Amino acid sequence: MMKRTKVKALLSAPQLGSDVIVKGWVRTKRGNKNILFIALNDGSTINNIQVVVDAASFDENLLKDITTGACISVTGKLVESQGQGQSTEINAASIELYGKSDAETYPLQKKGHSMEFLRENAHLRFRTNTFGAVFRIRHSMAFAIHNYFNDKGFVYLHTPIVTGSDCEGAGEMFHVTTMDLKNIPHDEAGSVDYKSDFFGKETNLTVSGQLEGELGALALGDIYTFGPTFRAENSNTPRHLAEFWMIEPEMSFYDLTDNMDLAEDFLKYLIRYALENCKEDLDFLNNMIDKALLERLKFVVENEFIRVTYTEAVSILTASGKKWDYPVGWGRDLQSEHERYLVEEHFKRPVILTDYPKEIKAFYMKQNADGKTVRAMDVLFPGIGEIIGGSQREDQYDLLLARIKEMKLPEKELWWYLDTRKYGTAPHSGFGLGFERLILFVTGMSNIRDVIPFPRTPKNAEF
Ligand code: ATP
Ligand code: MN
Secondary structure, three states, X not given: OOOEOOHHHHHHXXXXXXXXXXXXXXXXXXXXXXXXXXXXXXXXXXXXXXXXXXXXXXOHHHHHHOOOOOEEEEEEEEEEOOOOOOOEEEEEEEEEEEEOOOOXXXXXXXXXXXXXXXXXXOOOHHHOHHHHHHHHHHHHHHHHHHHHHHHOOOEEOOOOOEEOOOOOOOOOOOEEOOOOOOOOOEOOOOOEOHHHOOOOOOEEEOOOOHHHHHHHHHXXXXXXXXXXXXXXXXXOOOOOOOEEEEEEEEEEOOOHHHHHHHHHHHHHHHHHHHHHHOHHHHXXXXXXXXXXXXXXXXXXXXXXXEEEEHXXXXXXXXXXXXXXXXXXXXXXXXXXXHHHHHHHHHOOOOEEEEEEEHHHOOOOEOEOOOOOEEEEEEEEXXXXXXXXXXXXXXXXXXXXXHHHHHOOOOHHHHHHHHHHHHOOOOOEEEEEEEHHHHHHHHHOOOOHHHOOOOOOEOOEOOO
């Protein structure tokens, strides 16, 4: 029995004259009464294989049913193409129709569709060239991430998705409960009585695996997480999702400079990996989505990131004479417009901003000697703004506890986190890379909803 060959394999090393079986979905069918040309795609590559059909040798009704979107299996001979646009094609000897696709109602017609339309048809959008390219690249990046850390001896640590701590500090959380929402039990004081809930306490979906990641790093040395995170932030922007994937490496014995070096090397590795391994998909996106994509990717790989402090950045923004929608001033958080000015107009390079005011950063960041700033780092990218957020962590028990008290965080609930500073504490650092922000940058897509298969955003959880 002959086995099916994937189109990618067929096209990369064509064995002209051999008999092959290909299976896939019809992109287009054209031709006349005598001869038909079917462009077949099986998802293994952006390229289609052309199937040439001598109409006289086939059942007329079968050929009628081979319309855009239909799924077929073709047996035939691989030959040099007579036409232009492809080097190899298949002369069909037999065709089996797996699934018809009603031409009247099939949503994906040949003409280009808007991204909004394709989002509403997210169950079928994988079948377009653009989304095929995006999701093959997304896969390659996930693979490259594991490769990178595995080569460096990092341990992939699975941190929990349901968390009992509500002080991860990174954003609004989704509650997890099995309580009957129509009949919520209350205690004597009138507060929700979580004792009767599934876990016997209040639980949420994680906004970050960092705190648990630190526990791993302070024994295993270097760890990373790569998993889903959830933020109930009601910000409808092209860069925020309610459910997104994050990569969070955490390293013992790394200071902030080591942390920045790793972040820069990691991002460059991933982009270089895409340039070397996703060439056809990137070429397509460069042609169809963003003509400056390849140039921008190469630029980031070839140039050093600029490293400046938050304080310097504020001076640059103030001196720019620009009118901002949000005010600039020492102590205020930077908005996307400020970040993008620094990256796209002032430095014209990726930028790593460090040493932010402690008031606008999380409790666990290491305090500087000035008493005002912390060892934070944000990596800012062109077109994206913040792609990575990280820091050196506060490793001294007394300082960490003082900060927890100062910020009125529930000290009791953080007993396990504080324990690591009590028993064999160590300098350590880490960061979080938003996976979808990386994919946005690498693909040149402009909306984060189009780089995750099924986006979850405010008022939207279809599919
Ligand atoms: P932003 O200011 O852009 O909302 P953040 O400061 O909340 O980001 P962190 O808490 O530092 O972000 O999270 C680490 C990384 O996770 C960010 O640098 C970003 O790449 C990504 N990220 C954060 N929030 C989201 C979100 N809602 N959707 C997608 N990615 C996100
Ligand atoms: Mn945020």
